[in-house]
Amino acid sequence: MKKRNLLKSMIAAGVLSAMSFGAQAELNGSVNYIIPFGPGGESDISARLQQPFFKEKFGEDLVVSYQPGGGGAVGWASLNGLSDDGQTIMGVNLPHIIIKPAQKDVGFTTDGINTFYMFHYTPDAIVVTADSPYQTLDDLIADAKANPAQVTLSGSGKASANHLAQIKFDKMAGIQTTYVPFKGTGAAVTALLGKQVKAEWGYSTVGAKQGDAVRMLAVAMEERHPLFPDVPTFKELGFDMVGGAYRGIALPESASAETTQMWSDMIGQINADEGFRQQMLDGGFAMLDVDAAGMDEFMAARTEEYLADAREAGLIE
C-alpha cells in the first residue's frame, strides 16, 4: 500500500514539475510579501508595483504586509524562522543588510539572508529646490569649498545609502558638507522643500515624485535616466559614482534550491515585462537584474565596497 502511494505521488510530482516552470516547486495559494519597513517608502512602492503583475502572470495574490522596526533589523532577524515553503518572501535592502550586521549583533548576518533576486535600485542623486541658487553641481561644490561644513544636506538615516553617498562624494570632490539624517526619504524631502537644509542626498525617485518643485544636480548612474534626459550623471561630471540603494527579495535560508530558483524565475519574468519596466522608470527607479545564480558575486562586490566606505568614515570598526 505504502509503496504504491509513494509511487503515485512521485508520478504526480513529476507531472506537476513538468507543468510548472521546469522547476520542482510551485505556488500554493497567496504569497505573503513582508516589507521590513513602514508603508510609503521606496521598498513599499516597488512592491506595490509588482503586485498586479504577479497576480496577472502567476494567478496568485501577492499580499504586502509591513514589519517595521530597527531600520529593517526586526524583519530580517525573523526571516530565517519563517516558513520556507515559498509562500513567504521578504524585501531586502542594500546597504542595510551589509552595514547593520557589521555594526553590532542585530540578530542576522549578511550571509544568512537568502536573497534570490535584486530587481531594482534607486540611484543616488543630489536634489535641490527649484529656486535654489545651485544651478549645477559645480555651484554646490564651489559653495562648499568657500564655506566648509556650512552646506547642509538632508538624507534618510545614518550609515544608509544616502549617508554613504555623501561621505563618498565629499571625499571625491575634496569638500566638507554636513549631513543631516531624517527618518525616511519623505521626511528628508520635506526638510528640503521647507528649506531647512540647502540640498538633499536622495534618489532619482525624488525627482520623479516632486516634478517641477525640485531640480536634480546629478544622478549616480552609468547613463542618464530616461525620465531625466537633462540631468547629468556624476560620471559625466568627472566623479566615478554609480549606485544607490539596491532592493531585492529573499526567502528563508532553509528554502529548497527549487523554491529559490522558482522565485528567481518569477521575479525575473515580472522584471522583463515591458509594462512593469515602464512603470518603474516613470517612478524614477532604475532596473536591475541579478538573479539567484549571480547573487553571490554581486553581494561580494557590494559588501567589499560598502564596508570599505563605512570603515573609512568610522561608521564601523
Add this chain to the structure above:
Amino acid sequence: MDAGSFLSALTPLNIAFALFGVAAGTVIGSIPGLTATMAVAVLVPITFSMEPASALILLGAIYTGAIYGGAYAAILLNTPGTPSAIATTFDGYPMAKRGEGDLAVALACFASVFGGLVGALALLFLAPPLSSVALAFGPVEYFWLAIFGLSLIASLSSGNLLKGLAGGAFGLILSTVGVAEISADIRLTFGSQTMIGGFGVVGALIGLYCIPVLIDLVAVPDRHLDVKEGVKSVRIGEAARLAFKSKFNLLRSSVIGTLVGILPGAGGSVAGLVAYSEAKRTARDDQKFGEGEPDGIIATEAANNATVGGGFIPTLVLGIPGTPPDAVILGALLVQGVRTGPALFQSGGGSIAYTFIYGLIIATVLMLPVGLLIGRYAYKSIVTIPKAVLVPAVGFMTIIGTFAIRNSVSDVIIMILLGVFGWIVGRFGFAASPIVLGLILGPIAEQGFVQTWIIGSATNNLAGMFFGRPISQAIVAFTLLSLIYPLFAARRKSAQLNEHS
C-alpha cells in the same frame, strides 16, 4: 470643484463603497491592535482593479471609520483602539463607568463627524495654501511641539505632578530602546534580540491600558460598567444637544486637528492630546476634566477625525504623506498612475482629487447613522456580556491585536509585561498616560533636537536655530502657559477656599 466630480462621487457604487468602508473601518478601528494603517494596507490590492476615484473613496472611508472606531474601546474598555483615541479614555471611561457609556459613544460619533467634515472641507477649499504649514515645520518646530506635548503631563496629572513626571521620564527611556531612528545606534537592548525593535506604541497602549482593566475586572466582583435604571440605550438627542452646546470647543478642536494633521511628523494622537489640553485649559469652573466630562470626548474625537482631511493635504499637494495610512494610500495612487502635486487641484486635472474629496465628505456624513448604530450595538454587547466571557474575549483580542502589528511574539511578551507593570504602578498612583506620552513624543523630540543641533552647529547658529524662529517661539510660549497655568489655577483655587473658610 466642478459639479461633475461631485456627481461622480454620488454614483450608487461609490456611495456603497463609502458605506461599506465606514462600517468596516469602524469595526476594525474598535479592536485594539488593528489599526487604520493595517486595514488600508490589506485592502489596497483589491482597489487595483477599481476605478481610481472609487478606490480612493473606499480607502478614505475605511480610514475615517477606523479613527472613529478607536473611541469605542477607549470609552468602554479604557483602551484606545487606535493611538488617536488616547485622550478619549480620560473622560470616556469615567463616563462609561458611571453608566453613561451610551451617551459617550453617541457624543464621540457627533464630534467625529463634525471634525471629519471640518478636515475634509479644509482639504476641499484650502489644500494648496495650507500645505505650506507642513513645510514651515522644521526639525526645531517638531522638537518644541514634542516638548509642548510633554508639558501636557503637568496639566493631565494635576495634584500628582511628580508621579506624572516620573511616568513621562520612564516613557522617554522606553522610547530610546532599540535601533535609534536616525542615528542607527542600538541602545538599551542589553544584548537581547527581543528588544531590537523597541517598544511599539500600539503594543504599549494595549498593555498599559487594557491589561490593568482586565486584571481589575477579575479582581473585583462589581459589574464592568454601571447601567442606569430606566434609561433607554438611545441617547442621541441628549448627545446632539451637548455637542451643540459645545460648538466652540468642537470648532476649535477640529481646527487644531486639521492643522496638526497637516504636519507629517505628528498625527492623530498628538492632535487629540493638544485639543484635549486646550479644552481643559479653557474649562468652566464646574467642568471636571478627567472625571467624565463630555467636553473631553468632544475635543479629542473632533480633533482626531479632523486629522484625516488634514493629513491628505500634504499627501495630495506635496506627495508627502501626513500619516501612515496616507502613506499606504499614496502608494496605491502611484500604482493607479495618479501623480500627486499642486496640479491635482488645478481645474481640469483635478477631477480625481475632487471626486475623492467629495467621497470623503459623503463617507464622513454616512458615519453619523452607521456610527450611532454600531456604537449602540457595541455598547449593548459590552454591558450585557457576562464578565466570564468578556475578560477572555478581550484578553484574546489584545494578544491577537498585538501580534498582528508585525507578527512578532516578542511584542506580545513585551505587551503583557508592560501591562502587569502598569497595573502594579497604577496601584501607587502612576497613570498610564504620561508613560505613553513619553513613548510617543520621545522620538519626535530626539530627532528634532539632533537635527537642529547638527544644522545649528554647522551654521554656527545654535541659539538662533533653537530660539530664533517665530513658530518655535509661539510653541515655547504655549508650553510655558500650559506648564504655569495648572500652578496658577491651583493657587487661585486655594485662595478661594481660604476666602470661604
